[in-house]
Amino acid sequence: MLLDEADRRILRHYLAEPALERAVLAERAGVTPATLWRRLERMREGGVIKAEAAVIDWRALGYGVEVSLRFTLDKTNPRAFDEFIAAAREVPEVVTIETFLGRVDVRLTVIARDMGQYQEIYRRRILTLPHIAELEALMLIATIKDAEGLPI
Amino acid sequence: MMDLDDLDRGILRILSRDGMVGAGELGRLLGLSQPAAWRRVKRLEEAGVLAGRRVEVDRAALGFGVTVFLGVKLATRGRVPLEDFERVVSAIPEVQVVQHVLGLFDYRLRVVARDIADFERVLRRRIMTLPGVGTVEANVLLTEERRPGPLG
Numbered sequence: 322m323l324l325d326e327a328d329r330r331i332l333r334h335y336l337a338e339p340a341l342e343r344a345v346l347a348e349r350a351g352v353t354p355a356t357l358w359r360r361l362e363r364m365r366e367g368g369v370i371k372a373e374a375a376v377i378d379w380r381a382l383g384y385g386v387e388v389s390l391r392f393t394l395d396k397t398n399p400r401a402f403d404e405f406i407a408a409a410r411e412v413p414e415v416v417t418i419e420t421f422l423g424r425v426d427v428r429l430t431v432i433a434r435d436m437g438q439y440q441e442i443y444r445r446r447i448l449t450l451p452h453i454a455e456l457e458a459l460m461l462i463a464t465i466k467d468a469e470g471l472p473i
Numbered sequence: 474m475m476d477l478d479d480l481d482r483g484i485l486r487i488l489s490r491d492g493m494v495g496a497g498e499l500g501r502l503l504g505l506s507q508p509a510a511w512r513r514v515k516r517l518e519e520a521g522v523l524a525g526r527r528v529e530v531d532r533a534a535l536g537f538g539v540t541v542f543l544g545v546k547l548a549t550r551g552r553v554p555l556e557d558f559e560r561v562v563s564a565i566p567e568v569q570v571v572q573h574v575l576g577l578f579d580y581r582l583r584v585v586a587r588d589i590a591d592f593e594r595v596l597r598r599r600i601m602t603l604p605g606v607g608t609v610e611a612n613v614l615l616t617e618e619r620r621p622g623p624l625g
Binding site: 322324327332335336339340351368369370371372373374376377378379381382383384389403410413414415416417418419420421422423424425428432457458459460461462463464465466467468470471472473 | 488522529534535574617
């Protein structure tokens, strides 16, 4: 799908502030509200906009612990990735699954209500995932920036 | 902290997939009247559980073919104030996410770039010149998947 200047302007402002009122977004992008609506629709259909999803703040629901778990898998087994990811999807506290090229193969973001519950999840659900060769944890202290903006 | 019932969890499940679903459709899907669905969404927003919207785009289609996660360890711990590092790194347009973590690294960064050559430019000119930066580990993102989380 080919994007023109107006599409890019719309995306730049929309990505920077997804909660903007449509009328304000149109004004900032320098298009009419009707054009904005049409362009957004076209970019959704063309797959440029993949999702516009609500963000759930898990801390507001009492999940105060967030840990980034980085795995290296035993790649001598050709099914290692598929089986590991399928098993990770079964753990409700896993909120993201990412795969990488590098020293880390897979990263899981795991949330828990407190350290007691985290320890429980870690021992019963994480360490029992298949094909783990190495595992290290980064505990989230604070998110300083979390934006989808692109320098377009 | 807010306690959820099954209808709230249903609302969160639907909106975390598609944040554009309105109160009328939410009500239809969950067997609620439109005003009742609207009131519940409002309550979730006021409690901070629904915390805005995230727009996901096809970054490759917009010319950003490479996403890299960096683990950054500060070299002179205690000598460069964390605030200085955080302020400068957050201002880099290619850096989408900055997280202060505890573990093998001090910070996790998500960096977008047009291609590997562009990533190398960002790494050399913007990341390696950050105040206090020590060792940096890079992992190139291949796939990412958001999960609904513990919404029972």
